[in-house]
Amino acid sequence: MRIGVDVMGGDYAPQNIVLGAIESLSKISSDTSLVLLGDKPRILDICRQNGCDASSFEIVHTSQVIRMNEHPVKSYTSKKDSSLVAGFNMLAKKELDAFASAGNTGAMLTGCQTALRPIPGIMRPCISAEMPLLNGKKMLILDVGFNTDSKPDMLYQFGYLGSIYAKEMMGIENPGISLLNIGEEEDKGDMVAREAYKLMIDSAHYRFCGNIEANHLFSGDIADVVVTDGFTGNVLLKQAEGMYGLTQSLDVKHKFFEGFNYESYGGTPVLGISSPVIIGHGSSSPLAVANMVLKAESALNNKLVGKFIEAFSYEH
Amino acid sequence: MRIGVDVMGGDYAPQNIVLGAIESLSKISSDTSLVLLGDKPRILDICRQNGCDASSFEIVHTSQVIRMNEHPVKSYTSKKDSSLVAGFNMLAKKELDAFASAGNTGAMLTGCQTALRPIPGIMRPCISAEMPLLNGKKMLILDVGFNTDSKPDMLYQFGYLGSIYAKEMMGIENPGISLLNIGEEEDKGDMVAREAYKLMIDSAHYRFCGNIEANHLFSGDIADVVVTDGFTGNVLLKQAEGMYGLTQSLDVKHKFFEGFNYESYGGTPVLGISSPVIIGHGSSSPLAVANMVLKAESALNNKLVGKFIEAFSYEH
Structure with a gap:
């Protein structure tokens, strides 16, 4: 190799x-x-x-x-x-x-x-990031910025890419896939999220666990893979990185937040x-x-x- | 009253x-x-x-x-x-x-x-949140979730609403308005952000300071008001709230992060x-x-x- x-x-x-x-x-x-x-x-x-x-x-x-x-x-x-x-x-x-x-x-x-x-069959590639969870495990987030404008079918496919990545690269047997959204109910979100939900809930390809809100992202035990559009995902990744910076500036360091320091981890794979x-x-x-x-x-x-x-x- | x-x-x-x-x-x-x-x-x-x-x-x-x-x-x-x-x-x-x-x-x-x-003249109302900055000041973020799907002209107007709010309610003389984006350059972002940038850069109504990335949001001295669409803004607000939760769970408490605890602050005004x-x-x-x-x-x-x-x- x-x-x-x-x-x-x-x-x-x-x-x-x-x-x-x-x-x-x-x-x-x-x-x-x-x-x-x-x-x-x-x-x-x-x-x-x-x-x-x-x-x-x-x-x-x-x-x-x-x-x-x-x-x-x-x-x-x-x-x-x-x-x-x-x-x-x-x-x-x-x-x-x-x-x-x-x-x-x-x-x-x-x-x-x-x-x-x-x-063949994949509408658009995406980039992903493994982020830390409070329970010590990791969670995959995608797309974190390959695509600026996303369609619902792209998000559906990101879920499938993420489920395979989680299985093969992270050793998670039957990964749960969640959709990042601004509410838990199925009718929440912007047009892209609402339509993506409809596709994902019927998925024969992966185990869809519904919507997840950003305040519950890192507490763990909810999702192994979080799907979002590349704009929101990139903001989320950078906000987490900024949080690491804040904990450093304020001298309230903790090993957990180092997982948000995206300078230190091994890059984002293009899927x-x-x-x-x-x-x-x-x-x-x-x-x-x-x-x-x-x-x-x-x-x-x-x-x-x-x-x-x-x-x-x-x-x- | x-x-x-x-x-x-x-x-x-x-x-x-x-x-x-x-x-x-x-x-x-x-x-x-x-x-x-x-x-x-x-x-x-x-x-x-x-x-x-x-x-x-x-x-x-x-x-x-x-x-x-x-x-x-x-x-x-x-x-x-x-x-x-x-x-x-x-x-x-x-x-x-x-x-x-x-x-x-x-x-x-x-x-x-x-x-x-x-x-009259306002396309859509929005909701806003005052968030803490490292320099001790506060920053206004809007829209944090009134609208799920936003158009560029709406974002332009949110900038104007935010500049007036910052002046009248936060006592900031000539507030700087930034657009939340996934890069600093003018051609970055999704369609809504790219078009909003073009409208904001020509604004006669407020002082536009360009794009701001989420890793620089809270370090201060960049923007007094940050404009984004309601979907991204809501995710951002909830992620910050989640960060407060993480600092509590990990017992790395700091007064600064209490500003992210949106349970404790005085609500979000509808503008x-x-x-x-x-x-x-x-x-x-x-x-x-x-x-x-x-x-x-x-x-x-x-x-x-x-x-x-x-x-x-x-x-x-």
């Missing part, structure tokens, strides 16, 4: 990315190869400074960098020799099995949409496309980068894409 | 409501009369048990109660002699100047829409209708009820509705 890592993407690239790749070496299987894409001399320097034998990696030299604040589509289409674009091209040509980057999120989404195919892609937070720490690599490896080991393909074959 | 209080609305009604009304007596002006609507014998009992002279209030006896979980429209239209419907009818006939209830939120919104007129209406949380404490009364009095003292009428006269 070959996992590509975009060494030039992220606020602290290439330093944090190479350090994270080094950190992951002791945790991945001996069958997994890490392919670092970026400025080769700088990668070699960082390896040398940190006592790492650079031959542990395969290095693909690229000459361009897509910066964090660049226009996603413009930069993606013009910077053909950037580490980010090179990663997607290798993935499309099956020269990589998975790709991870903490770079420009918009450019990553552009790559998912232009270089990769959606899985519904033909290869595993993991998008990390711009400020990813070396640990977060290592976790991204492990998440990509886990998606490959669990044959996640194959499970999605099989599941959505009913659509065509 | 006559402020009506729905004594039968709320999870701990009538007890908490009467206690809150008693608590507010020492804080309101001698010109303000409190009109309690509900079961007269029970109101008299609670007054007696708490050493309060019931003649401090005017009591309007009603025989019916709209329960918290009843269908809003059905209960509103069928229970003509409920305290909630009676309050709206008195307000419509100018027998009350303002009305506050911690009862069934949906029935309250039904009352606002059926018994009261929207202010854009012909009379001040304050909607409280179902679990309102006596203090929260007293704060609702004070908020209603403040809206009347500041002639808030008159300011809205004047401001929106440009629309017709």
